[in-house]
Amino acid sequence: MAKKNKVKVRLKKEKSSKKSKINRMILSLILTALVGIIVLGFFDLAGPAGKYFTSFLKIFFGETIIIIPIILLIFIYLLLVLKEEESPSKEIYLGTIFLLLSLSGFLHAWFSSKDLSFKNLKIGGYVGKGVVYFLNSLFGYWGGLVILVIFFALGITLIIEELLKISQVKKEKTKIFLKKEPELKTAQPEKIQQEKETLLEKIKIKNFFSSQFRVRKIQKKLKTTFPLELLEKETLSPESGDIGRNILIIQKTLENFGLRVKMGKVKIGPTITQYTLEPAPGTKLSQITNLHNELALALASHPIRIEAPIPGKSLVGIEVPNQRVALVRLREILEAQEFHERHSNLTIALGKDVAGTVHLADLGEMPHLLIAGSTGSGKTVMLNSIIVSLIYQNPPEDLKF
Secondary structure, eight states, rough: HHHHHHHHHHHHHHHHHHHHHHHHHHHHHHHHHHHHHHHHHHHHHHHHHHHHHHHHHHHHGHHHHHHHHHHHHHHHHHHSSSTTTTOOHHOOOOOOOOHHHHHHHHHHHHSSOOOOSGHHHHHHHHHHHHHHHHHHHHHHHHHHHHHHHHHHHHHHHHHHHHHHHHHHHHHHHHHHHHHHOOOOOOHHHHHHHHHHHHHHHHHHHTTTGGGGGGHHHHHHHOOOOOOOOOOOOOOOOOOOHHHEEEEEEEEHHHHHHTTEEEEEEEEEEESSSEEEEETTOOOHHHHTTTTTHHHHHHHTTTSEEEEEETTTTOEEEEEESBBBBOOOOOHHHHHHHHTTTSSTTTEEEEEEEETTOOEEEGGGSSSSSOOOOTTSHHHHHHHHHHHHHHHSSTTTOOOOO
């Protein structure tokens, strides 16, 4: 029942995502058509309808209509670049409003001088006339001009800053995905079983329990090594989802609460993906850790873990569960360079961390070894890993159970 519900939810999400893509494409085409009509209207090449539409815009914005195609092109770019779940930020909208109002008002005030009659309305339009009238009544002519220049600079700054931020995230995402993930290969159970049987026949020792192997001298000469091919090799790689989107979500969520951070490297582990970030100077770590639930909600992932700080580094790590988990096979650990460079034949394999680093332990250095945990936590798997690790390092005459 649970599986059916998951399938329904996934199909619903895919359908919604597809519908969102179509809507964005239609909106992009409409905006592109408007840009074409406005530009052609400048040269009286858009026909009667285009001419009336351009004249209508001029009544409201005057000569400021020249920058409207540029603003529309910016929104078209954002529709094509941003993901389905994302929309242009409030800074973009605010910057656009500041830009239109300030430029319309400035053109009307500057070229009309102090004459605010309707004969000069075409320069700044109704919008420019209204803005200038409002500012002149409060701050006078020159004071109003200064405020218009400030708002114009503020609008340009907001738009450019947001565009640069989106471009930077896109570049980081491209760098992350430059390294192509290996193709997934599906293991064939029949082939694996056949290979196991063949290898077992090759290493089979005749009369293993016969009397000659009970003799100590002969037993010392016996050197039995087991090939690693007896152990299964993982054929699936972990899938962490849209890394670039998650980077942007983490950064925006923290910024919404007034926390400025610089995103760092991304480490994809077998079960989780760690996103590192560097807080701005003066930021308390408790401010970040207190946003645990907000980040989980924004990323639509549970549970997440915040490591603040990462041991040995002045960074904070946000660990998000992978969409597809890859098993850490014992064979990977035994094939690792760290295992081959071990200093003891009592080395046991523990596993890998989030960065994929192999971790080992020397059983000989432990005064005691206690394995505890709740049901299903992996105690038996751990014991099996310890036993197999020791078998692959020691011959039968040295290792007995």
